[in-house]
Amino acid sequence: MQVYWKWVLQSVPSLVCGLLMLLSTVTPRHARSNVEAWFLYFGIEDVPPWVAYKSIDSWIYWIAFAGFCVWAIYLYLRPNLKHGKLSVVMGEGEPWVQADSGIDQSQTVHASGKLYTYRIALINRGEVTLRNVEVKLMSLEKKPPNVSAVGRHLKLRHDRVGSTNFNIHPTKDPQFLDAVFVDVFSFFLGHDGSSFLRLMSVPEDIHCRIPVDTYEVKIMATSERGEMAVAEMAFIPHPEHIPDFRLRNMQSFPGAAHSSS
DSSP, rough: TTTTHHHHHHTHHHHHHHHHHHHOOOOOOOOOSSHHHHHHHHHHHOOOOOGGSSSHHHHHHHHHHHHHHHHHHHHHHHHHHHTTTTEEOOOTTTTTTEEEEOOTTTTTSSOOOOOEEEEEEEOOOSOEEEEEEEEEEEETTOOOTTTTTTTTTEETTTSSOOOOOOOBBBBOOOOOSEEEEEEEEEEEEEEOOOOOEEEEEESOOTTTOOOOEEEEEEEEEETTOOEEEEEEEEEEEOSSSSSSEEEEEEEEOOOOOOOOO
């Protein structure tokens, strides 16, 4: 939970504005205005006359509503790629989409064909190593009923031991080939025309196949100091070529300030 404490504290102004909106619409006892009633409720008898006007309830409500919206926009929309260090990127070709000759290991009779691995790259645009980064599949729209990978860690490229925490060093390659690559989908296309998908989660379930379809995917990466990147992606099949995997939107949130050491 230490990753999220900063966002909870920064949400306090929005919670206060929401409480003011609520208090302006209810009253603890009879009074000429809800605001006046709350003053009386807390023992403040010498209430200014303007507080007793019924219209003050609407003024307080809409002022609090405006404050809630302004702070929410500042807190949740303002921090974007230029404010955060941790980013999710996509590219074309290897290593983002890697093709291998392979077989379907889950069938009794092995089916030969082509195996494509769709990946994302996690990059560090800062100057300090991001430590203990985790990347998880947060949601899968149109999730098939047999999929249990939502909420799990995604698999590191070439990982064989089920690692879920890793460090990301500052990127020095303009093409981001020094990034940490994380597998998301495995797409199998058989020579007989058969095809299916797997989600590359940890622990891996090689027997869980899902239909080839359009999927909206949300992925979140977090570090131990609170850096966060949230990526919205889409897996889009095509009849004439292999499916596309596209980055639709990405937000990068800054974490706790690093020391100068």
